[in-house]
Amino acid sequence: MVAFRSSDTSARSTGLLLRCFLYAALAVALMVADKRYENLGKIRRLLSIVAYPAEVAVASPFQGWAWLRESVSTREALRADKARLEEQLRVAQFRLQRYEALEAESRRLRALRDATAGVGARFLVGNVMDVDLDAFRERVLVDKGAHDGVYVGQAVLDAGGVFGQVAHVDEMTSEVILISDAAHAIPVQDNRNGLRTIAVGTGEVSHIKLPYISTAADIVKGDLLVTSGLGGGFPAGYPVGTVTEVKRDPAQSLADVEVSPAAALDRAHELLFVWPAVGSTPAATLTPATTKPATTPPRSVKPAAAAIP
């Protein structure tokens, strides 16, 4: 049954070794060039335009199905949806009233401190494309690219909190690395007491971890972690996750802290690309006296850059 029926059964493989060598050399040269020099980005972008139709072709049946389901949904379902959304809007507006008061208060306090830790100024909404990149890396493809001004290292949020950052930009699409990817680290801060550290991905969407917390550090289950804005990659003050478990082994110098991400990493479909507010340099407003070197290892110097492969 395993039938090869080609007439080409000659044992000669003319120039196989030579061609294999040539292609392999070309591939190695490409890898070195890609790693060493940034100017391959343009070539990659051009090539990705060729791949875009394939990606769209894969994603479109799923989008079509969603559209079909939406267009045949019943009147009842729509009414229920409307009632639910109105309810949510009421709650949101109620919260917003308080938010505006709080923002005004915060602005006054910041003016007092003469610090300008501004949050993101401009947003762009992108949709996750239904394309599977790699089963063992936490990455998603989003339908906004260099064409829309997206850049490598840009912070990406969803409705719940920080989602990740842009790892690659192509012309029409971009690849976002999730905060749960094993190669990703993000500077965070405990919202309760301001303790600064780095949150590192584990490769599983359900949790991330804080590997650089000493056993003596004041961190308890239920603490909210927000971005610290250090390193300049992420705007400060966005929720990253909640501490779910703190294991302190007296024999170890570092505690084992697990965090459940605030963003819906495995469900989010709409993502927000954030452009930082012009002139805001949150990292520059922190004096050396307030940093805690014990909890931040040397790696924290450029955590955002460390995540880009």
Add this chain to the structure above:
Amino acid sequence: MMRAERIRRLPMALSALVALTLAIVPLPEVIDAFRPDFLVLVVFYWSIESPRAGGLTLAFVSGLALDIIKGAVLGQHALALTLMAAWATHLRLRLRVFSVLSQCLTIFALLTGYQFILFWIDGATGNPVTSFGRWLAPVIGALIWPALVGTLSRLHER
């Protein structure tokens, strides 16, 4: 002879495109790790079936396509796929007379070699995936090899 090879390029390109699509179709997370490397298997098939119709070029181009779609270092999959396709071409006459079991074992070795080169380059570029899950793809790939050969050879008999 030339004519026959020119005709064969169409099913070659078509099957590679279908395999590329299968490689990126979203699957539930539970079975995602069990996804075989369809494109790699298709490239192996054509390397064995008609190496003179450009099996190695197909391997290199498919590898580049994988690099771009997966966002890997440009040339990573291309290198792994070229080397393993060349090996498959070298083994092709022996493979034809092998029993199904021996064929599957050979394909398993080729797929493992492919994964190993990827793993090695991942490590060399400071971006390793240490999960054991990645070594599952060669097993699944070797298991579906007979079915794939049956499908593809029927396809281009037409």
